[in-house]
Amino acid sequence: MARLLVVGGFLAAIFWIYSVVDCALQPATRHRGVSKGVWVAIVLLIPVLGGILWFVLGRSRPGQSPRGDLYVPLDDDPTHLRRISEAEQDRRIRQLEEELARLDQEGDAPEAGTGTGERS
Template identity: 25%
Template sequence: MVDAMPVLALLTLTVMVVALIDAITRREDQVKHLPKFAWIFFIVLLPLIGSILWFALGREYEARSTPMSFGDPRRWQKDAQHTPPPAPRENRTTEQQIADLEREMRLADLEEQVRRRRAEGGAPT
């Protein structure tokens, strides 16, 4: 007969390690209710309870963008036909983009000159 204590200790250690890795690799905006450091401290201090609370309350789960599909693969093909087409790519060359940026910079400079002359009391030319 296997003693339950080593199995429970190993299970607790495993859950704690997984929770620590998950908590450490999460971004700050994916951690709820407490700061990330507090969750890590809580998981180390109370391994089983802290790990369970981390997975239940502390981390933010991402919503699935598409539901899981099961069953006939032909249904997957039907779903693939209804996906929206990709956004059109911009076909301007780098030179055209640079020319547009330079034009915008010249326009911004002219607007700044007009503002400065109006502030000085002179009329723009």
């Protein structure tokens, strides 16, 4: 019985340390609900339960926005759009327009070595 308590305590300590490190190392954009500092405090002050709350409620999964929605592309993510400057947005738009124009030109030109299939 005492061994079981020691092993359980050891596993709880490992989980608690892992939760604290994971919470502290995640970028602030991956924290749901409250700010990063509050999550770190919750995980530190409520050892095992705080870690469980962090993994269930606080940590957004890969492919999810911090709000918990399904994946939001960067062009539609308001937090990402606020971070990038207008000059960067304009540069990206020009780059995409040039790429589309190039693709349109490539699509209009017939490929070398291919015929229309008609014979005279």
